[in-house]
Amino acid sequence: xxxxTQSQPEMSVQEAETVTLSCTYDTSESDxxxxxxxxxxxxxxxxxxxxxxxKQQNATENRFSVNFxxxxxxxxxxxxxxxxxxxxxYFCAYSPGANSKxxxxxxxxxxxxx
Amino acid sequence: GAVxxxxxxxxxxxxxxxxxxxxxxxxxxxxxxxxxxxxxxxSLMLMATSNEGSKATxxxxxxxxxxxxxxxxxxxxxxxxxxxxxxxxxxxxxxxGVGVRTDTQYFGPGTRLTVL
Numbered sequence: 352x353x354x355x356t357q358s359q360p361e362m363s364v365q366e367a368e369t370v371t372l373s374c375t376y377d378t379s380e381s382d383x384x385x386x387x388x389x390x391x392x393x394x395x396x397x398x399x400x401x402x403x404x405x406k407q408q409n410a411t412e413n414r415f416s417v418n419f420x421x422x423x424x425x426x427x428x429x430x431x432x433x434x435x436x437x438x439x440x441y442f443c444a445y446s447p448g449a450n451s452k453x454x455x456x457x458x459x460x461x462x463x464x465x
Numbered sequence: 466g467a468v469x470x471x472x473x474x475x476x477x478x479x480x481x482x483x484x485x486x487x488x489x490x491x492x493x494x495x496x497x498x499x500x501x502x503x504x505x506x507x508s509l510m511l512m513a514t515s516n517e518g519s520k521a522t523x524x525x526x527x528x529x530x531x532x533x534x535x536x537x538x539x540x541x542x543x544x545x546x547x548x549x550x551x552x553x554x555x556x557x558x559x560x561x562g563v564g565v566r567t568d569t570q571y572f573g574p575g576t577r578l579t580v581l
Binding site: 384386388393394395396397398401440442446448449450451452453455456457458460 | 496497499503506507508509511514556558560562568569570571572574575
């Protein structure tokens with residue numbers, strides 16, 4: 352069975368600085384998808400970034416980028432120029448493919464200091 | 466695009482009553498929707514996979530007779546909590562994949578259920 356591990360329950364970053372959130376996963380599949388979702392206090396789950404495992408290039412979305420290490424089964428999220436609005440719970444998730452269920456990590460609470 | 470709505474956003478009910486939560490894909494069709502439960506400061510726990518026109522697939526440990534799921538159309542799935550008890554109080558979230566990118570799920574805003 353697939354598992355997703357987020358070992359850091361909390362992190363803090365100074366506004367305008369960069370922070371990296373860690374995630375590792377375990378799977379025997381060769382093709383799959385990885386995601387980072389953000390859940391602010393409103394509790395609305397928001398897709399931050401998506402990575403296709405067959406693509407070697409790391410995904411980027413504005414200030415958000417990932418470091419995808421397939422052999423190491425590692426998928427970290429880097430947030431550059433952190434903003435107060437980035438404060439939220441972040442979940443790493445795995446999916447084997449279309450219309451498949453997501454496996455989530457436990458999440459990490461990110462706080463941003465002004 | 467890719468908007469998922471849920472109704473109601475909050476519901477308070479008495480123990481023993483049933484509550485229905487609706488999940489709608491507003492600008493796309495979804496053959497598959499997912500229902501999750503989330504406790505405060507915890508991760509999402511998948512309850513079931515809802516397939517349009519067929520029976521839902523429940524995760525191990527989820528009582529299918531208590532949490533009734535119906536996916537009657539390509540834009541609507543419902544979760545009915547039957548004979549609710551205080552331990553059913555939780556935050557319930559639905560999600561759906563969009564079009565050709567059904568590998569990516571978009572989430573509804575969630576429903577907070579409180580059973581007195």
